[in-house]
Each structure stands twice: as C-alpha cells, then as structure tokens.
Amino acid sequence: MAPLVDAHCHLSWNCSLAPNALSSDHLRCVMSTNPNDWETLKKVEGVRKCFGVHPWYCHLFSFDENLDKRSHYAKVLEWKDDTEFESILSVLPEPVLLESYISQEFDPQIDAIGEIGLDKLFRLPQNGLYIKSSPLSRIRVSMSHQLAVFRRFCQLARTEGKPVSVHGVKCHGLLYDVCSQELMAYNINVCLHSVTASKETLKRWIKHYNKRIFFSLSQCINFKDPAAGRELVQMLPQECILTETDFPLDKYKNSELVQQLQYICGQIEIALDSSIDVPQLIYTNFCRYIESS
Ligand SMILES: [Zn+2]
Numbered sequence: 240m241a242p243l244v245d246a247h248c249h250l251s252w253n254c255s256l257a258p259n260a261l262s263s264d265h266l267r268c269v270m271s272t273n274p275n276d277w278e279t280l281k282k283v284e285g286v287r288k289c290f291g292v293h294p295w296y297c298h299l300f301s302f303d304e305n306l307d308k309r310s311h312y313a314k315v316l317e318w319k320d321d322t323e324f325e326s327i328l329s330v331l332p333e334p335v336l337l338e339s340y341i342s343q344e345f346d347p348q349i350d351a352i353g354e355i356g357l358d359k360l361f362r363l364p365q366n367g368l369y370i371k372s373s374p375l376s377r378i379r380v381s382m383s384h385q386l387a388v389f390r391r392f393c394q395l396a397r398t399e400g401k402p403v404s405v406h407g408v409k410c411h412g413l414l415y416d417v418c419s420q421e422l423m424a425y426n427i428n429v430c431l432h433s434v435t436a437s438k439e440t441l442k443r444w445i446k447h448y449n450k451r452i453f454f455s456l457s458q459c460i461n462f463k464d465p466a467a468g469r470e471l472v473q474m475l476p477q478e479c480i481l482t483e484t485d486f487p488l489d490k491y492k493n494s495e496l497v498q499q500l501q502y503i504c505g506q507i508e509i510a511l512d513s514s515i516d517v518p519q520l521i522y523t524n525f526c527r528y529i530e531s532s
Pocket residue numbers: 247248249270354406432485
C-alpha cells in the first residue's frame with residue numbers, strides 16, 4: 240500500500256526535537272520558513288526537507304550589508320503611524336543578509352525550495368514575528384521586498400534544479416507572473432499549497448504549466464467547505480493533486496495528522512467518483528513532483 244503523503248507541513252518556531260522524533264509511516268515534506276525552524280529541520284531524520292523563507296518572515300532578511308537595522312526595516316516595512324513603527328523596530332532582531340543565509344545554510348541534499356511566496360494580506364504581529372498569538376499591527380512588508388526574496392529563492396530553485404512549494408494570498412496574478420518568468424522555461428515543478436486562486440487563475444496554470452504544476456490540498460483551507468473542496472478536485476488534473484496538513488508536526492499527534500490526510504483522500508475519492516486508489520495516486524504524483532528536473 241502506498242504511504243499517505245503530507246506534501247506541505249511545518250515545525251513550530253524554535254522547536255527542538257530529537258533527530259528521529261518525526262519519523263512516521265506517512266511521507267512528510269517539511270517546509271522551513273525562517274532560520275529558527277531550519278535550525279531544527281536540518282538535523283531531523285526521516286522526512287523530506289525544504290529550504291526557504293516564508294513571506295511572513297522575509298522582513299528579517301536584507302539584500303544590503305551597508306544598511307543598519309533601522310534603515311533596513313524603514314526600507315522594507317510600510318506604516319502610517321511612526322509610534323507603531325518605533326515600537327516594532329524595538330522588538331525586531333538585527334536583519335540577516337539573505338545571501339549569507341543562503342550560502343551558509345543551503346544544502347544541495349534538500350528536496351525542495353519552500354515555503355516561499357507572496358502574501359498581500361499579511362500584517363506584522365506587534366511582537367514583530369509570527370510566533371505565537373500576538374495582536375496584529377497595521378504594519379506591512381512591502382510587496383517589492385516580498386518579491387525580491389521570492390525571486391531570489393526561485394532563482395535558487397532554478398540553479399539547483401529543485402521543485403518549489405509556494406504560498407500565495409490575494410496576489411495570484413503576480414505570483415503566476417513571477418513563476419512564469421523565473422521558473423516555467425526551466426522545467427521547475429511548482430506546488431501551490433492550500434491554493435485559494437480563482438478558477439480562471441487555476442486554469443491558466445494548468446494550461447501553461449501542463450504537468451509541472453501541482454496543487455496540494457488541505458483540510459483546513461480547501462475542505463473547510465467539503466462541497467467546494469470536491470468541486471476544486473474535479474477541475475484539477477488527477478496527476479497534479481497532492482495532500483497536505485500545513486500543520487506544525489511537533490504540535491500534533493501522528494494520529495491526528497494521519498486522520499486529516501485520510502479525510503482529504505476520502506473527499507478526493509468521492510469527488511472523482513471512481514474506484515481509483517487515491518493514496519496510490521497521490522504518492523505517484525508526489526514522487527513526480529519531488530523528483531523534478
Ligand atoms: Zn505552509
């Protein structure tokens with residue numbers, strides 16, 4: 240029997256784990272989103288590992304070593320109220336030079352680049368970091384900075400021949416444009432995780448990316464309304480569907496995660512209305528996604 244596939248999951252901020260703590264019967268493709276979760280992930284065994292910077296953490300990275308902390312954050316953040324900016328500046332860490340981070344931490348053994356992407360709705364929490372519940376500020380990260388970080392990781396995927404796992408919120412047109420400029424001609428597989436794009440955008444991806452685009456479906460986003468989830472399944476090519484939890488593995492029991500993956504497979508089976516072996520289909524799709532070019 241094919242193993243269940245969690246094509247997009249996480250570790251929590253600053254979690255520390257024994258190297259074999261995450262081994263499981265199902266296949267786990269674990270994202271990194273910032274230097275803290277990467278520090279743990281790189282030591283973990285028995286999972287597929289991804290290297291990236293999530294748009295929610297991209298403000299922590301700088302392209303210019305000559306900028307001091309204040310100048311960096313003033314450049315990449317957008318705010319209206321100076322007091323709010325000052326208070327967030329006081330809690331934010333020194334920025335990290337993105338090129339140094341990549342050259343020191345990128346490991347050619349990793350399986351994919353992720354989680355990377357663009358998020359138009361994101362506002363910084365008042366503690367400056369998306370760690371644990373903190374009220375949201377009104378401060379945003381400029382789209383131009385998000386784009387620069389996203390493009391840099393697309394280029395890394397291209398030069399290293401790795402697939403990407405992508406987050407997109409309310410900027411699906413822009414996301415599509417960047418991927419078609421940076422990745423399409425280079426045969427890089429793209430996974431849109433918990434995708435929320437319009438039908439028109441999805442059709443565009445399917446038409447132009449052909450079998451190199453993958454859609455990883457989660458219970459909490461894509462099957463929040465099960466009927467809408469099944470409708471989405473029906474419009475996707477079968478060979479492009481993946482399953483995911485998008486959850487931090489260290490915060491949940493294995494059985495809870497398995498239950499979610501089984502639920503999604505069950506919904507896909509109903510949607511396809513056939514005797515198809517869904518876990519086998521998803522596993523085959525994942526192997527094609529991760530093997531890349
Ligand atoms: Zn994610």
